[in-house]
Amino acid sequence: MAAVSATCVRFRTSTVELSIRASNQITGKSASLGWTRTGVFPCIRTSRLQICAAKAETVEKVKEIVRKQLALSPETKLTPQTKFTELGADSLDTVEIVMGLEEEFNISVEEENSENITTIQEAADLIDKLCDKKA
Known part of the structure; x- marks a missing residue:
């Protein structure tokens, strides 16, 4: 079973920062994703972070x-x-x-x-x- 935890999420009027670290407890592999957006009205778009678990x-x-x-x-x-x-x-x-x-x-x-x-x-x-x- 994979465990996913957000290590840093900040929302400000001009900056949005997002950092996600995911790790697979079975294989020990991990992946990180970091993203920062600046501007008056930030637009948040998400993409899928997926750890492949299937055999x-x-x-x-x-x-x-x-x-x-x-x-x-x-x-x-x-x-x-x-x-x-x-x-x-x-x-x-x-x-x-x-x-x-x-x-x-x-x-x-x-x-x-x-x-x-x-x-x-x-x-x-x-x-x-x-x-x-x-x-």
Whole structure:
């Protein structure tokens, strides 16, 4: 289970500073993110900081299922960060991918969880989470 802690968050009228340090207690790896914005009315935009927790074999199985469901050639490069939309998938394709994952891993994905699956890594992380709960 990953532990995430914010080490520094400051809001001022002209400056916004944000520093986040995340560490994975299992692997011992950590990542840091720092950001400062100056101006009269700062605009805060967030990006996702994600520590990949899924097993490598889960990611590979997800890649196989995505490749099969979308009829992708073996030459099509798939990475954990590959978005289904980048591969030409629409919402129906995504539903079919989720159904294929449910069948392969013998799990049930709730509708609200399936809406959050946009990449191979997100699918693999959810699968490992659901399999761990099931066990």
